[in-house]
Amino acid sequence: MKPPESHRDLLERPLFAHLATVGSDGAPRSNPMWFLYDPETNRVRLTHTKTRHNHRYLKAEPRISMSITDPDDQYRYLQLRGEVENEEDDPEGKFYQLLQKRYRGYTTDVQDKDVRVVYTIRPTGWKSRPVT
Amino acid sequence: MKPPESHRDLLERPLFAHLATVGSDGAPRSNPMWFLYDPETNRVRLTHTKTRHNHRYLKAEPRISMSITDPDDQYRYLQLRGEVENEEDDPEGKFYQLLQKRYRGYTTDVQDKDVRVVYTIRPTGWKSRPVT
Numbered sequence: 453m454k455p456p457e458s459h460r461d462l463l464e465r466p467l468f469a470h471l472a473t474v475g476s477d478g479a480p481r482s483n484p485m486w487f488l489y490d491p492e493t494n495r496v497r498l499t500h501t502k503t504r505h506n507h508r509y510l511k512a513e514p515r516i517s518m519s520i521t522d523p524d525d526q527y528r529y530l531q532l533r534g535e536v537e538n539e540e541d542d543p544e545g546k547f548y549q550l551l552q553k554r555y556r557g558y559t560t561d562v563q564d565k566d567v568r569v570v571y572t573i574r575p576t577g578w579k580s581r582p583v584t
Numbered sequence: 585m586k587p588p589e590s591h592r593d594l595l596e597r598p599l600f601a602h603l604a605t606v607g608s609d610g611a612p613r614s615n616p617m618w619f620l621y622d623p624e625t626n627r628v629r630l631t632h633t634k635t636r637h638n639h640r641y642l643k644a645e646p647r648i649s650m651s652i653t654d655p656d657d658q659y660r661y662l663q664l665r666g667e668v669e670n671e672e673d674d675p676e677g678k679f680y681q682l683l684q685k686r687y688r689g690y691t692t693d694v695q696d697k698d699v700r701v702v703y704t705i706r707p708t709g710w711k712s713r714p715v716t
Contacts, residue, residue, distance in 0.1 A: 468653055468658045470602030470604075470614050470616075470651050470653075471614070472602075472604035472605075472612035472613060472614035472649070473604075473612055474606055474610070474611070474612050478606065478645070478647070479606070479645075479647035479648075479649070479665065480604035480605055480606050480612050480647065480648060480649045481604060481649045481663075481665070482602050482603070482604035482614060482649040482650055482651040482663060483651055483663065484602075484651055484653050484658065484661050513610070513611075515610075515611035515612065516611075516612060517604070517611070517612045517613045517614040518614055519602050519614040519615055519616055521600055521602075521616050523655055526600045526616065529616050531613075531614060531615065533611065533613070
């Protein structure tokens with residue numbers, strides 16, 4: 453379940469992914485998120501905190517979807533479906549800082565590192581538009 | 585359930601909304617979509633077709649969520665939760681053309697007008713970041 457070559461740049465560039473989750477009430481939620489895609493393992497990683505609603509939701513329903521549009525051409529986009537394969541603490545905020553570097557170009561002290569977690573997402577399907 | 589004044593521009597500008605729905609398998613989906621917000625009725629309208637998966641999903645689960653980021657500052661965003669209040673055919677593609685005009689500045693013949701529908705979304709909650 454590799455991403456389409458034609459849209460790989462959307463995973464490489466520091467764009468926001470819109471993360472869809474299902475809440476405890478069964479209704480969907482959508483939130484813009486930082487992410488990191490690792491082509492070697494074909495996994496997407498997200499930073500989150502244990503204090504947000506989504507953390508509880510993802511325990512109950514680990515399936516997610518993400519969509520990423522190209523800001524230079526919003527008709528060009530990539531959709532991922534997947535599920536949370538792993539969740540681990542980020543007690544020193546290292547993964548958060550990796551994303552800070554990717555998105556902001558610099559790192560700061562991670563104030564909420566006590567509650568920071570890393571989700572690893574295993575892709576189960578990709579969709580892209582235009583198709584090539 | 586009116587949107588926060590501070591983020592009203594995100595509804596007025598022709599930005600893409602990322603629409604989260606719940607599929608028939610209970611997993612979420614995320615798709616970028618055109619939309620139109622009407623401040624008088626406080627409703628969001630979307631154009632869709634009866635041939636897409638989301639059409640079937642929304643019959644079973646009318647609750648949705650949408651997130652919209654500001655392309656000039658992606659840390660600024662608006663999230664809507666709501667539900668499909670009404671669905672109606674768009675046999676002449678008029679609503680589709682209204683959105684074409686909004687997003688592309690011109691209209692074309694609507695090839696798939698036979699299957700075009702308009703969803704009216706009633707907001708049940710708004711979230712914005714930064715809060716003001």
